[in-house]
Amino acid sequence: MELNSKTPTGPIETRWERHRFSLKLVNPANKRKHTIIVVGSGLAGGSASATLAELGYNIKCFCFQDSPRRAHSIAAQGGINAAKNYHNDGDSVYRLFYDTVKGGDFRSRESNVYRLAQISVNIIDQCVAQGVPFAREYSGYLDNRSFGGAQVSRTFYARGQTGQQLLLGAYQALERQVGAGRVQMFPRTEMLDLIVIDGRARGIVTRNLITGKIESHFADAVVLGTGGYGNVYYLSTNAKGSNATAIWRAHKRGAFFANPCFTQIHPTCIPVSGDYQSKLTLMSESLRNDGRVWVPVKKGDHRPPNAIPENERDYYLERRYPSFGNLVPRDVASRNAKAVCDEGHGVGETSLAVYLDFRDAIARLGTHVIRERYGNLFDMYERITGENPYQVPMRIYPAIHYTMGGLWVDYNLMSTIPGLYVIGEANFSDHGANRLGASALMQGLADGYFVLPNTINDYLASHRFEAVDAGHPAAQQAEAQVRALTQRFLETKGTRSVDSFHRELGKLMWDYCGMSRTAEGLKYALSKIPELRDQFWREVRVLGGGEELNQSLEKAGRVADFFELAELMCIDALHRNESCGGHFREEYQTEDGEAARNDDEYSYVAAWQFCGPGISPTLHKEPLTFEYVHPTQRSYK
Amino acid sequence: MRLILHIWRQRNVHEKGRMVRYEVPDVNPDMSFLEMLDVLNEQLIAKGEMPVAFDHDCREGICGMCGFMINGVAHGPLRGTTVCQLHMRHFHDGQELYLEPWRARAFPLVRDLVVNRSAFDRLIAAGGFISASTGSAPDGNAILVPKENADRAMDAAACIGCGACVAMCPNASASLFLGAKISHLGLLPQGQPERGDRVIAMVAQARQEMFGSCTSIGECEAVCPKEIKLEVIARMNRDFIAAAWQGRGAAAEDQISAPEEPLAGNRAIETRSAG
Numbered sequence: 001m002e003l004n005s006k007t008p009t010g011p012i013e014t015r016w017e018r019h020r021f022s023l024k025l026v027n028p029a030n031k032r033k034h035t036i037i038v039v040g041s042g043l044a045g046g047s048a049s050a051t052l053a054e055l056g057y058n059i060k061c062f063c064f065q066d067s068p069r070r071a072h073s074i075a076a077q078g079g080i081n082a083a084k085n086y087h088n089d090g091d092s093v094y095r096l097f098y099d100t101v102k103g104g105d106f107r108s109r110e111s112n113v114y115r116l117a118q119i120s121v122n123i124i125d126q127c128v129a130q131g132v133p134f135a136r137e138y139s140g141y142l143d144n145r146s147f148g149g150a151q152v153s154r155t156f157y158a159r160g161q162t163g164q165q166l167l168l169g170a171y172q173a174l175e176r177q178v179g180a181g182r183v184q185m186f187p188r189t190e191m192l193d194l195i196v197i198d199g200r201a202r203g204i205v206t207r208n209l210i211t212g213k214i215e216s217h218f219a220d221a222v223v224l225g226t227g228g229y230g231n232v233y234y235l236s237t238n239a240k241g242s243n244a245t246a247i248w249r250a251h252k253r254g255a256f257f258a259n260p261c262f263t264q265i266h267p268t269c270i271p272v273s274g275d276y277q278s279k280l281t282l283m284s285e286s287l288r289n290d291g292r293v294w295v296p297v298k299k300g301d302h303r304p305p306n307a308i309p310e311n312e313r314d315y316y317l318e319r320r321y322p323s324f325g326n327l328v329p330r331d332v333a334s335r336n337a338k339a340v341c342d343e344g345h346g347v348g349e350t351s352l353a354v355y356l357d358f359r360d361a362i363a364r365l366g367t368h369v370i371r372e373r374y375g376n377l378f379d380m381y382e383r384i385t386g387e388n389p390y391q392v393p394m395r396i397y398p399a400i401h402y403t404m405g406g407l408w409v410d411y412n413l414m415s416t417i418p419g420l421y422v423i424g425e426a427n428f429s430d431h432g433a434n435r436l437g438a439s440a441l442m443q444g445l446a447d448g449y450f451v452l453p454n455t456i457n458d459y460l461a462s463h464r465f466e467a468v469d470a471g472h473p474a475a476q477q478a479e480a481q482v483r484a485l486t487q488r489f490l491e492t493k494g495t496r497s498v499d500s501f502h503r504e505l506g507k508l509m510w511d512y513c514g515m516s517r518t519a520e521g522l523k524y525a526l527s528k529i530p531e532l533r534d535q536f537w538r539e540v541r542v543l544g545g546g547e548e549l550n551q552s553l554e555k556a557g558r559v560a561d562f563f564e565l566a567e568l569m570c571i572d573a574l575h576r577n578e579s580c581g582g583h584f585r586e587e588y589q590t591e592d593g594e595a596a597r598n599d600d601e602y603s604y605v606a607a608w609q610f611c612g613p614g615i616s617p618t619l620h621k622e623p624l625t626f627e628y629v630h631p632t633q634r635s636y637k
Numbered sequence: 638m639r640l641i642l643h644i645w646r647q648r649n650v651h652e653k654g655r656m657v658r659y660e661v662p663d664v665n666p667d668m669s670f671l672e673m674l675d676v677l678n679e680q681l682i683a684k685g686e687m688p689v690a691f692d693h694d695c696r697e698g699i700c701g702m703c704g705f706m707i708n709g710v711a712h713g714p715l716r717g718t719t720v721c722q723l724h725m726r727h728f729h730d731g732q733e734l735y736l737e738p739w740r741a742r743a744f745p746l747v748r749d750l751v752v753n754r755s756a757f758d759r760l761i762a763a764g765g766f767i768s769a770s771t772g773s774a775p776d777g778n779a780i781l782v783p784k785e786n787a788d789r790a791m792d793a794a795a796c797i798g799c800g801a802c803v804a805m806c807p808n809a810s811a812s813l814f815l816g817a818k819i820s821h822l823g824l825l826p827q828g829q830p831e832r833g834d835r836v837i838a839m840v841a842q843a844r845q846e847m848f849g850s851c852t853s854i855g856e857c858e859a860v861c862p863k864e865i866k867l868e869v870i871a872r873m874n875r876d877f878i879a880a881a882w883q884g885r886g887a888a889a890e891d892q893i894s895a896p897e898e899p900l901a902g903n904r905a906i907e908t909r910s911a912g
Contacts, residue, residue: 051771066692067758069798070700086778122774129774131767131822133782133791140781156777158791164699165794172766179762187755210747239694273667278675279696380698383715383722384669449771497682499675544687548649549748551690552682 003256003607003622006410007111012097012628016115019411020454024461031056034460037204037219039191039246041068043163043441044424045225046170047448053177055453060217061174062186062206064241064554069171072227072239073444076163077284077377079147079155080127080441082120087144091152093117098629099150100439103329104404104432105581105597106631107259107605109624111411112430116439119446124156126449130169134158146327147286147438155438160284160376166441170448190554191246192485193478194222194253194420201250201420202468205478207486209554212547214482216475220465221419221456224250225448228403228425230263232562232569233514234506236400237269237282243558244565247407247426255415256607256620258408258428260565261573264435264582265515266401267333270384270394271353280399281384283356283377285437288326288333290361290370291394293317295354299344305355305393316340324636331434331582331595332636334398338515339593341397348395357393398515402440404431404582405572408607408622412455413447416607419463421456423447428605433581486546489556494539498555501536505559505566508532513570516584522574526567533563568608568617575619578602590633599631638664638730642677644689645737650746656735666726670713671696671703673725690749698722698862701797704804705750706737711801711860719799719862739804743811743846754800756846757814764838765818767827786824793820795863802857802865808849813857815839816869823876833880840877 008015008022026034034057038049041063049061063071083096096117101108124142128134134156135143147155158165177183188209195203195216203218229244230236251257268283294313301308316336318325328336337354340346347353362370367390371378378389385395406428413421413429424444431439468475512525536559544550579588579595580602588596605622640661647654661677668676671693678688694702698719705720707713712720715727728734736750744752782790794817802813819836822828828835851870858867 047771054770065694065700065702066754067701067798069758069761070694070702072695072700075695075697075699084777122772124777125774126769126771128777128780129767129769129827131790131825131827133787133794133821133825134777135791136782136784136787138784140783140787141778158794161699161791161795164797165791168794172761173769173771175758175762176766176768178758179764185758187758210753239700240696241694274665276665276668276672276676278669278672281697379717380722383698383718384724386667386724386726453771497679499679541682543682543685549690549751552688 001416001609001620003408003620004410005109005622006412007109008411012110012114015111016118023455023458026457026461028056032058034058035060035219036221036223036456037062037217038223038225039204040071040225040227040424040426041171041174042071042073042225042227042424043167043170043444044426044448045223046071046167046174047445048223048225048423048452049183050170050173050177051449051453052456053180053182059177059183060186060219061183062189062191062204064188064190064209066187068174068185068187069168071167072242073167073441074164075237075239076441077160077282078286079145079157079162079438080123080166081147081150081154081436081438082124082156082442083117083154084121084124086142087153089152091154095152096120096154100430100436101432101626101629102634103434103436105434105595105634106432106599106603106626107262107580107624108430108432110626110628115451116430116443116446119450120442122450123442123445127166127169130173132158132165132169145286145289147289150436157286160286160374163441166445170445192249192482192557194250194417195475195478196253196417197468197472197474200418200463203475205475205482207482210549212545212550214479214486216470216479218468220460221421223421223423223452224407224426225423226426228406229562229565230400230403232506232566233400233509234502235272235277235280235510237266237280240279243561245558245561247422248561248565250407250415250417250420252610254417254610255420255422256408256609257405257568258605258607259405259433259572260569260608261513261576261583262404262433262581263400264330264402264404265334265398267330267337267398268356268396269399270381271348271350271397281380282399282401283381283394283396285330287356287374287377290365290373291326291356291358292360293326293333293354293356295340295345295347305347305357314345321636328636329434329436331584334515335584337398353395353397355393356396358389359393362390400510400514402435404428404433404435408605412458413452414455414459419459421452423452433583485557486553489540489542489553490546492537492540492542494541496539497541498552498559501532501540502555502559502562504532505529505562509566509569513566513573516586517573518586519574522570525570526574529563529567529570536560536563571617572606572608576602576606594634597631597633603631638666638725638728640664640673640728641731641733643733643735644749646689646749647746649748664725666724668725669696669721670723670725671721690751692751693721696721699797701799704739704799704801706739706804708735711739711805712862717862717864719797739800741803741809741848743809743848744800744803752800754798756848757798757800757811759846760811760815760839760842761818763842764831764835765822767822768831769827780826782825790821790824793817793824793865793869796865797863799862801860801862803848805856805860806849807854807856808852810851811843811848812851812870812873813861813865813867815843816873817865819876820869820872823872832876833883836873836876837880
């Protein structure tokens with residue numbers, strides 16, 4: 001199968017505009033005759049549901065949480081980028097485009113990224129109009145800060161709760177449509193399969209998490225905005241419920257999975273404290289604007305940090321990257337933290353942490369300014385660790401945070417299954433091999449507010465939709481499959497909990513498919529995963545029944561999918577014989593220890609096709625061409 | 638350290654519930670409260686007993702999914718902290734803790750410590766928004782917002798919708814939640830056109846959901862994990878009176894003329910104590 005990205009050609013500045021004009025529209029009176037299913041209610045799913053409903057479509061929106069306001073977008077702290085150039089500091093749409101392509105280590109589509117940069121400015125306008133309380137200057141104008149690897153101030157923020165405020169904006173817009181009767185909301189309902197009829201996505205099979213009822217829902221198109229798959233590692237900054245089940249089961253129905261090995265490690269998280277650890281908490285990397293990262297020069301130096309004199313501290317990011325210093329991109333900051341810890345300079349009880357020190361910033365700006373900027377983050381740090389970061393430096397360590405890979409989509413955000421759209425983190429589209437800080441919120445909202453509502457019309461206007469119902473063989477087959485899976489979990493009656501398997505899988509993935517990877521390690525992981533998976537199916541213990549709230553049962557389904565996805569991630573990581581962005585293969589590095597890309601052989605999107613259980617997936621390549629930003633070795637020195 | 642837990646176990650809303658005693662040995666002070674429950678659940682699963690159901694998701698104190706009563710206090714003893722961010726170093730060896738779900742008629746029980754808070758979504762759907770359809774917005778800097786207003790709007794907007802305010806209120810009133818949203822939007826210039834209609838519609842919906850009335854007790858402020866101030870309720874009341882006098886909608890008349898009913902929240906507690 002040939003992958004057709006439907007990317008427009010010609011001058012990049014007008015590609016989106018010309019493409020939009022070429023798309024068919026749906027007559028306003030006909031919109032109400034179409035139903036669209038949206039799975040997920042985060043920034044992407046929530047904004048898409050609200051906007052499509054405003055246009056007049058009937059929306060059925062699903063989320064596994066008890067309310068659409070809880071989606072994990074809510075936890076994003078730092079901010080959202082937009083090329084407003086309000087600070088007259090040289091920013092532009094082109095510069096945001098350039099930074100994003102370069103930051104993604106030349107593994108994203110230029111057309112998509114340019115569109116994202118263009119739309120960024122509309123997002124801010126939209127959110128302000130909704131009442132998002134962005135930070136302001138005393139004059140009343142919007143405030144900005146520079147953030148994670150950017151040399152301009154283009155990041156808009158609402159204290160350390162930007163994700164929360166943007167999500168509440170989308171959620172309120174969504175609830176407005178619920179009140180107007182145009183969105184039907186299904187909370188505590190999980191999608192467990194995709195219904196494909198005559199080659200087109202026509203519905204989903206869901207389980208009501210309270211009653212256990214399994215049923216089918218039908219529509220003319222299905223949109224997945226179900227987030228990333230970072231929880232494959234068990235410990236990540238994702239919410240506990242974040243899972244890959246919707247995208248994975250769609251993958252098994254024919255949607256290609258692109259670049260699964262592109263995962264992002266966030267450099268500033270609170271380190272692991274014990275084996276009971278259930279998740280990792282991120283400290284916004286905006287902290288790196290004012291905090292300085294260091295480790296003791298002497299290996300194994302366990303003096304308290306404030307007792308270590310200035311000349312015995314190694315500010316290793318400032319030393320190695322004089323022009324970007326503490327603001328190098330996430331992958332670079334993360335790998336450097338791991339490197340200094342591996343060399344024996346790590347701090348804290350586990351020696352798997354580095355210091356993030358605000359002493360100098362507090363001396364320069366005063367405690368009140370630091371409190372104003374990061375107060376809630378400092379409070380959170382103190383709550384978790386019991387240490388006061390105004391007095392002692394924070395201890396931080398990298399953790400899995402975001403997944404750039406996801407279901408393959410074309411320029412219209414449609415997957416390889418006609419009628420199945422994928423938006424936000426769930427798709428692979430805009431970040432290449434590494435996402436820049438404050439760009440996830442931008443992409444989620446760009447997809448949901450502005451891209452999808454423009455592109456989905458074309459599909460709806462171009463097809464006829466015969467009525468389908470639960471009696472259709474495809475729906476019956478999908479429902480039966482879901483029921484059988486539920487039954488299998490309940491009847492296995494093994495000895496080990498779901499979490500114990502998830503933990504073990506996560507450890508394996510972190511060790512061999514995490515921050516740095518080797519062919520040998522990946523091969524080892526590929527031999528262990530099936531072993532562990534077989535054990536899971538033999539020995540998992542899920543108590544209780546299927547027709548009640550059963551949290552172990554929910555987790556069992558998600559972990560079963562993580563097992564399969566983990567294998568695909570390792571296959572992808574092993575096949576990509578280069579380092580790029582978040583994918584760092586130890587065999588492929590420059591003399592300075594930076595990622596060494598191989599543009600001649602790997603300048604493509606790796607889209608994997610599911611070929612059946614136990615059969616190797618098939619690789620399809622979408623070549624990437626760079627007409628505007630020419631691939632160079634990234635340098636932040 | 639070792640803890641003794643008494644946890645409310647109830648299979649579903651129809652069956653009778655009861656407190657069940659559990660012992661958790663080897664609690665590490667660096668664990669979060671929910672991690673301690675994870676450890677308990679692993680023990681229960683090993684013994685073949687159904688694990689305790691509790692809501693949680695982000696475990697960073699921002700999604701608002703978690704929450705239950707610890708010794709009668711919503712989210713437990715630490716101020717300004719959700720239960721997922723509460724760490725065991727705040728408890729001592731041998732301590733006995735009683736864990737119960739949120740209690741309010743508007744939040745029906747689902748299982749064990751899990752309740753249904755969809756009533757909050759319906760309050761927002763009634764008017765907790767600014768009607769700004771996608772695409773219609775002017776430039777973000779076209780309308781200036783004084784910094785102080787933006788900051789105060791942000792203070793109110795920090796609400797995570799966890800429901801602790803309702804659970805702690807003797808009247809099971811949702812006034813802190815309502816006031817937070819009404820203040821957030823009412824402090825911004827973009828929120829002005831719908832300000833009157835918003836407050837009338839949201840308050841009417843709250844009555845329909847059987848949340849109780851506010852009698853300014855202040856338990857809500859004391860347990861709010863985001864430390865939302867009682868001031869937001871005063872703002873709501875002021876907006877409500879102003880809107881009612883301006884004769885905003887039929888709902889206003891209904892609100893003004895309706896005779897005072899017994900507090901819905903009190904009824905809720907009576908009903909629940911039977912189960």
